[in-house]
Amino acid sequence: MKMAWEPRLIVIACQWCTYQGADLAGSLRYSYPPTVHIVRVPCSGRVEPEFIAEALRRGADGVFIGGCHFGDCHYKEGNYKAIRRFKLFKRVATDLGIEPERIQLEWISGSEGKRFSEAMTEFDAKIRELGPNPLKGGAQ
Amino acid sequence: MSKPKLAYYLAGGCGGCDIAVVDLSEALVDVALQLDIVFWAPTVADVKYKDLEAMPDGSIDVGLFSGNVRNSEHEHIAKVLRQKCKVLIAFGICASCGGIKGLVNLHTTEQLLEKAYINTFSTDNPEKILPQTTVVVDGKYELTLPTLMDARALDQVVKVDYYIGGCPPYHEHIAKAFTALLSGQLPPPGSWITMGKAVCEVCDRNPVLKGKPKKLATEVKRTIDGAPSEDGCLLEEGYLCLGPVTQGDCGAKCPSANIPCRGCGGPIPGVKDFGLRAISAIASMLDNEELVDKIPDPVHLFYRYTLPSSFLGKRIKR
Numbered sequence: 001m002k003m004a005w006e007p008r009l010i011v012i013a014c015q016w017c018t019y020q021g022a023d024l025a026g027s028l029r030y031s032y033p034p035t036v037h038i039v040r041v042p043c044s045g046r047v048e049p050e051f052i053a054e055a056l057r058r059g060a061d062g063v064f065i066g067g068c069h070f071g072d073c074h075y076k077e078g079n080y081k082a083i084r085r086f087k088l089f090k091r092v093a094t095d096l097g098i099e100p101e102r103i104q105l106e107w108i109s110g111s112e113g114k115r116f117s118e119a120m121t122e123f124d125a126k127i128r129e130l131g132p133n134p135l136k137g138g139a140q
Numbered sequence: 141m142s143k144p145k146l147a148y149y150l151a152g153g154c155g156g157c158d159i160a161v162v163d164l165s166e167a168l169v170d171v172a173l174q175l176d177i178v179f180w181a182p183t184v185a186d187v188k189y190k191d192l193e194a195m196p197d198g199s200i201d202v203g204l205f206s207g208n209v210r211n212s213e214h215e216h217i218a219k220v221l222r223q224k225c226k227v228l229i230a231f232g233i234c235a236s237c238g239g240i241k242g243l244v245n246l247h248t249t250e251q252l253l254e255k256a257y258i259n260t261f262s263t264d265n266p267e268k269i270l271p272q273t274t275v276v277v278d279g280k281y282e283l284t285l286p287t288l289m290d291a292r293a294l295d296q297v298v299k300v301d302y303y304i305g306g307c308p309p310y311h312e313h314i315a316k317a318f319t320a321l322l323s324g325q326l327p328p329p330g331s332w333i334t335m336g337k338a339v340c341e342v343c344d345r346n347p348v349l350k351g352k353p354k355k356l357a358t359e360v361k362r363t364i365d366g367a368p369s370e371d372g373c374l375l376e377e378g379y380l381c382l383g384p385v386t387q388g389d390c391g392a393k394c395p396s397a398n399i400p401c402r403g404c405g406g407p408i409p410g411v412k413d414f415g416l417r418a419i420s421a422i423a424s425m426l427d428n429e430e431l432v433d434k435i436p437d438p439v440h441l442f443y444r445y446t447l448p449s450s451f452l453g454k455r456i457k458r
Binding site: 085087 | 413435442451
């Protein structure tokens with residue numbers, strides 16, 4: 001019997017903001033979809049385009065990067081670097097046929113537990129609408 | 141001691157790598173005397189595929205494979221060479237990463253054939269005849285052509301022992317590689333034969349080498365927009381140079397001639413996907429995020445030589 005498709009979402013979260021936001025969402029008992037798999041990184045500026053591509057290649061249906069709001073970066077300018085890399089990667093990925101909606105970057109602070117749960121719910125709904133990642137099983 | 145046996149094959153390439161070997165000039169004479177060239181198709185030696193197939197397995201010491209794997213013939217010879225050669229080297233960026241001709245992966249074979257054989261302005265083909273893989277002439281002679289496939293790097297077909305970058309490899313670098321090969325001083329299998337430095341590290345324009353800080357680019361320029369300064373960093377001036385992530389075995393020849401590095405040398409050690417790391421490096425050297433949207437055609441810029449070896453590999457066709 002074939003199992004119904006469930007999305008697998010990778011959330012790469014900055015340990016100072018978005019990861020704390022996820023923690024707060026848990027403490028406050030806000031629910032968010034179980035399809036979300038969180039990876040903690042020191043800073044959104046640490047997220048290389050390779051991380052996103054590798055996640056997609058290995059079958060993630062969506063990749064969400066969470067960082068601190070501008071001006072809040074623990075390392076001062078990590079999130080500014082993150083958005084430049086992210087925007088450029090997204091342009092290339094779109095040109096190569098990956099739906100741009102599969103990759104998302106958002107600033108969620110440590111006090112925004114509710115926003116974190118909302119963002120995850122929205123992301124999950126969006127990926128369910130898009131369907132499985134066409135790269136699944138490696139680039140053919 | 142008998143001379144080491146060498147085989148050379150040009151697959152989906154342009155012959156530029158062959159010319160780069162010839163560019164060794166006098167050094168080639170010394171090298172050639174120390175080697176027994178048993179196969180060099182299709183450019184130099186008159187040895188047939190069946191002769192190569194008849195050689196015992198593992199009887200050739202070094203095989204150089206230039207060009208990417210683009211059709212069934214290339215794939216077949218790649219597998220034969222792997223069996224016959226003790227050491228198989230991906231020679232040049234096409235064999236190593238897919239090369240500039242790897243950009244065909246952005247299109248379907250049907251699109252490419254239509255463009256080349258029907259739609260091109262100078263083509264006169266009213267019957268819309270396309271190449272076929274087999275055809276029978278006079279009812280009895282069957283002629284065949286290889287089947288086109290998506291472009292692949294050599295290591296996507298067979299195991300590769302060493303990689304040499306460059307489009308083509310710089311001749312002084314080839315001389316060093318041959319010397320290393322003949323003296324047996326090779327790095328661990330699976331690595332690139334390179335000095336391991338980025339183009340920036342050997343570039344005369346690099347401000348860091350002159351003790352000055354590197355500034356962020358405040359605009360994005362194409363090579364046709366004005367002329368760069370005499371000795372300033374091309375990236376600082378807004379010409380998108382891929383020097384930071386490219387192997388500098390060429391000695392930074394392009395930046396010294398006012399041309400930004402395009403990444404033919406292959407990725408610096410530790411980088412698996414050249415294009416993605418180039419995106420990362422260039423994006424973080426831009427002054428603000430608006431500049432990202434001003435980069436014309438990023439796929440062709442960042443994946444000019446390495447699309448088939450990328451994590452993403454090719455355009456998803458629906």
